[in-house]
Amino acid sequence: MIREEVKMILAGLPQGVTLVGAAKTRTPSEIMEAIDAGLTIVGENYVQEAEQAFNKIGNRVKWHMIGHLQKNKVKKAVTIFDMIETIDSMKLCTLVDRACKEMGKTMPVLIEINSGEEDQKAGVMPDSAITLIKEIATLSNIRVMGLMTMGPLTTDPEALRPCFRKTREIFDHIKDENLEGAEMKYLSMGMSDSYKIAIEEGANLVRIGTRLFGARDYK
Ligand SMILES: *Cc1c(COP(=O)(O)O)cnc(C)c1O
Numbered sequence: 001m002i003r004e005e006v007k008m009i010l011a012g013l014p015q016g017v018t019l020v021g022a023a024k025t026r027t028p029s030e031i032m033e034a035i036d037a038g039l040t041i042v043g044e045n046y047v048q049e050a051e052q053a054f055n056k057i058g059n060r061v062k063w064h065m066i067g068h069l070q071k072n073k074v075k076k077a078v079t080i081f082d083m084i085e086t087i088d089s090m091k092l093c094t095l096v097d098r099a100c101k102e103m104g105k106t107m108p109v110l111i112e113i114n115s116g117e118e119d120q121k122a123g124v125m126p127d128s129a130i131t132l133i134k135e136i137a138t139l140s141n142i143r144v145m146g147l148m149t150m151g152p153l154t155t156d157p158e159a160l161r162p163c164f165r166k167t168r169e170i171f172d173h174i175k176d177e178n179l180e181g182a183e184m185k186y187l188s189m190g191m192s193d194s195y196k197i198a199i200e201e202g203a204n205l206v207r208i209g210t211r212l213f214g215a216r217d218y219k
Contacts, residue, residue: 002030005212006037013206017199020064022191022209024049025216028056034212035061043207047073047080054080066148066188066207068122075099078107085110085148085188085205088124093136100141108145110188111136113170115163116152123149129170130177137181144179146186147171148205157194164189164201171202 010019020043021034031042031053042057044050045067054063062082069077069086077084078099087093087109100107111133114123124132133144147170151163167189175184188205190198195206210216 002033002213003037006034006039009208009211010038014199017204017206020066020188020205020207021212022066022207023053023213024067024209025218026053026209026213028053030213031057039212041205043085043209044081047077050080051076069096071095078103078105081107083108083110083145086112086122087136088112088114088122088132090132090135093139093142097139097141106141106143108143109136110146110148110186111144113147113149113167115149115167118152121150121152126166126170130174133174133182134179137179139181144182144184146184146188146205147174148188150191151189151194157197160194161197161201164194164198164203168202 013019019039020041021039022043023031024045041062041064043064043066063080065077065081065084065086069084074095078096084107096107111129112123113129114121114125117125136142136144147167149167151160171184171187186205187203189203190206192208192211195208198206
């Protein structure tokens, strides 16, 4: 089942668009099945879950942090992840930078945009993105590689289009600035119900869980 779904999604992605398998709640063996079918990037929301899967699966795939990173999990996170997609504050970045320095590693990060401009939601507000990126670009062990956004929870994927479009505009704007220390390469937008719309709006990383693995069973 998982194998067929992964193959079908991969076959349907335009060239230049990469699948991130959103693996929260999935077992290492489910993740392995997806990898055997061609998945090359696993997205995890929780450091502890990622660690369990990483210990079994290791470096045959890339690991992306796609959940909110708690400050007390930064040290462990930088040992597991190849990219952190959910950076939204200088404070968090400073901790990631310091932990990476100790390991002699440079962490690629995406800046999470609160594209729905919702209170209480993760991500930096669109108007503050450039300022944050300029600040982060001064850190030596972090490399800004693009943007990520979720958009509001909605049952109508079309409602996300303006949020994706806005994020794309910020992406292009920052790219045009040619900031030293920021290489705008990845735009991570879209999930199971919205990835096609996200791709139309310029996404080149799509984070898909349910469509690959089936409905999540939160016990
Ligand atoms: C769970 C999750 C996804 C995937 O959601 P699906 O609707 O299951 O495809 C994508 N991105 C993030 C940040 C997630 O937490």
